[in-house]
Every structure is written in C-alpha cells, then in structure tokens.
Amino acid sequence: MPPAHHAALGYSPSSIGLVFAFVIGLECFLYARGWRRMQAASVRAIPVWHAASFLVGMSLIWVALGSPLAAYDHDLLTVHMIKHLLLMTFAPALILLGEPMLAFWHALPQSTQVVLRPLFRQRSVQRFAHLLSGPALCWTVSAFTLMGWHVPALFTLGLRSEVWHAVEQVSFIGAGFLFWWPVVQPWPSVTIGPRWSTLLYLFLATLPCDVLSGFLVFSERVAYPVYLSTSRQTGLSVLEDQQAAGALMWTCVTIVYLVPAVILTTRLLSPRGSPEDEVVQSELRGSAVPQRAPQSVEGV
Numbered sequence: 001m002p003p004a005h006h007a008a009l010g011y012s013p014s015s016i017g018l019v020f021a022f023v024i025g026l027e028c029f030l031y032a033r034g035w036r037r038m039q040a041a042s043v044r045a046i047p048v049w050h051a052a053s054f055l056v057g058m059s060l061i062w063v064a065l066g067s068p069l070a071a072y073d074h075d076l077l078t079v080h081m082i083k084h085l086l087l088m089t090f091a092p093a094l095i096l097l098g099e100p101m102l103a104f105w106h107a108l109p110q111s112t113q114v115v116l117r118p119l120f121r122q123r124s125v126q127r128f129a130h131l132l133s134g135p136a137l138c139w140t141v142s143a144f145t146l147m148g149w150h151v152p153a154l155f156t157l158g159l160r161s162e163v164w165h166a167v168e169q170v171s172f173i174g175a176g177f178l179f180w181w182p183v184v185q186p187w188p189s190v191t192i193g194p195r196w197s198t199l200l201y202l203f204l205a206t207l208p209c210d211v212l213s214g215f216l217v218f219s220e221r222v223a224y225p226v227y228l229s230t231s232r233q234t235g236l237s238v239l240e241d242q243q244a245a246g247a248l249m250w251t252c253v254t255i256v257y258l259v260p261a262v263i264l265t266t267r268l269l270s271p272r273g274s275p276e277d278e279v280v281q282s283e284l285r286g287s288a289v290p291q292r293a294p295q296s297v298e299g300v
Contacts, residue, residue, distance in 0.1 A: 020066030024058050031055075031100060034107030046099045054098025060091040065169060074159050075230045077216075077238075081245040084172060085252050088146070092176035093256070096184040120188075133189055135201050138178040143208045145175035150212055156226045179205065183260050198264055202257045209253045216246025 031054055038045045063069060064086040072079045105113070119125060131137065148154060149168050158168040181189060183198055216223060219242070227238045236244065 018066075020062050024062050024066075028055060028058055030107045031098070031103045034103035034105065037106045038103070046103060050098045051103075052098075053094045054100060054103075057091045057094030057096075057098065060086045060094065061173070064091070075227075076234065076236075077224060077227060077241050077245040078236075078248060081249050083169075085249065087169060087172040088142075088176035088179070089253060089256055092173065093180045093184065096177065096180050096186045099186050102187040129188075130190075132178075133181050135182040135197070138182055139201060139205060142175045142179035142205065145171050147208055147212065152224055155224055159226055195264060196268055199261055202261050206253060206257055209249060213246040213250035213253070217243050217250065 031051070035046055035051050064083040069079060070083065073083055108116070149158060149171070158165045182201060220239075222228065222238050223242060227241065234241075
C-alpha cells in the first residue's frame with residue numbers, strides 16, 4: 001500500500017520490508033544449511049547454479065513484497081503487473097529450479113527425518129501430492145487466479161482492503177508454484193505423462209495471459225477506475241499506464257514460457273539415450289535427484 005495508507009494503519013513500508021527480509025533470510029539460511037550438508041556428505045548435490053537460482057528467486061519475492069517497489073502498487077497498474085510477474089512467473093520458477101524441498105529435507109535433524117519419512121510414504125499422502133501436482137489442476141488454478149484477481153471488482157477489493165491484498169499476493173505465489181511444478185518437476189515429483197505434453201501445457205498457459213494483456217493493451221477505456229483517484233507522478237495517464245502494464249505482461253510471459261519450451265524441444269529432438277539428452281534432462285530436472293525420500297546426511 002502507499003506510505004500514507006500504511007501510516008494510517010500504524011506501520012510503515014520499512015517495517016514490512018524488515019519482516020519479509022527476516023522470513024526470506026531464514027528460509028535462505030535453512031536452504032544453505034541443507035545444501036552444505038549434502039556437499040559434505042557427498043550425496044547427489046544440488047549444482048551451484050541451481051542454489052543461486054533459489055537465492056535469486058527468494059530475492060525477487062522480497063522485491064515484490066518488502067522493497068520500496070511495493071509501496072507504489074496502489075498508484076500504478078504497471079507496478080502491480082511487475083509484482084504479479086515477480087510473484088507468479090519469475091520467482092517460483094527460479095526457486096523450484098533450486099530443488100528447495102531436497103535442500104530443506106537435508107536441513108532437518110535426523111530425528112525429524114525419521115518421524116516424517118513414514119508419513120510421506122503413506123498412500124493417502126502420496127495420492128494427495130499426486131493430485132495436487134497434476135498438470136490439469138495446476139493449469140486451472142493458475143489461470144483462474146490470474147483472471148479472477150484482474151476482474152475489476154476483485155481488483156478494486158484487493159487495492160482497498162489490506163487483508164484481501166495479502167490474500168491476493170499469497171494466491172499469486174501459490175498459483176505460481178503450482179504452475180511451474182509440472183514444468184520443472186523438482187524432487188520429489190514424478191514424471192506424469194510424456195514430456196511433449198509439457199509443450200502443450202506451456203502453450204495453453206499463454207492463452208489467458210494473452211487474453212488479459214491484449215485487453216489491457218488495446219482497450220480504449222480504463223479497466224480499473226480505482227486508479228483514476230490516485231496521484232499521477234510519472235507523467236503517464238491512467239490509460240497509458242494500463243497499456244504499458246499489458247504490454248509488459250505480454251512480452252515477459254511470452255519470453256519466459258519460451259525458455260523451457262526450447263529446452264524441452266531440444267531434449268525431445270535429441271537422440272534417445274544420448275549423452276546430450278541426459279545433460280538436458282539433468283539441467284531441466286535439477287541434477288536428476290532420486291524420487292524416493294533421501295537418506296539422512298547425518299550419521300549415514
């Protein structure tokens with residue numbers, strides 16, 4: 001929210017930024033702890049660039065939620081779109097590339113691993129995880145989250161209510177992780193269907209983004225009248241701001257979705273079983289970690 005709104009509620013953007021920085025810093029510490037234990041135990045370690053990808057992704061979440069950028073979400077639709085892209089498109093993909101579940105597992109004490117391992121092996125838990133990571137569900141949740149929060153009535157509610165604004169941000173992050181899970185397939189996911197289906201998944205994912213961004217770019221009327229009452233400090237009119245936000249979304253989503261599509265196409269066109277195929281698969285899956293629960297690195 002703008003600084004004036006935060007002051008009215010009794011807290012400042014700087015304090016919010018510190019809270020997010022602490023939470024994100026704690027998660028990065030736990031990730032680094034698990035990553036170092038994997039290195040020390042000589043188990044299948046997460047590559048350095050994957051670990052760096054995780055740290056960059058976590059930094060992007062802080063930029064969207066805790067940095068000074070977050071204070072202008074209520075003033076410019078372009079800033080709102082930047083936050084949306086960071087939370088739903090860029091950060092989740094980078095974080096999942098870092099194999100966070102694997103690193104967090106190794107960060108746990110051995111006693112905790114012993115307690116949790118039988119729980120994760122229960123059929124009901126595995127069925128639920130299988131259902132939750134299904135491409136159809138992930139695509140549906142992502143599409144409805146994107147389109148739903150950009151309906152003018154819900155969009156205005158998110159701007160005017162601190163509670164609903166927080167719900168909106170959380171839903172963006174959650175939908176982003178769900179969307180990218182079938183594409184990145186980090187541990188402990190299992191391959192669902194042929195890999196060429198991921199190309200179709202990515203193509204279909206561009207459709208709701210194209211519809212929304214196309215409407216924002218080519219519409220001759222203001223889609224979100226709530227911005228008419230905000231201060232215009234950038235020189236952009238409300239309609240120009242709307243067009244810039246739509247163009248930003250259109251360009252970024254197209255490029256980001258094209259990257260995994262090219263990687264997958266390269267893999268599918270490579271000779272089956274060739275060394276090149278294994279390299280591309282390793283890069284896409286995050287060093288091809290095992291699908292079962294990893295053994296503890298403490299005392300093993």
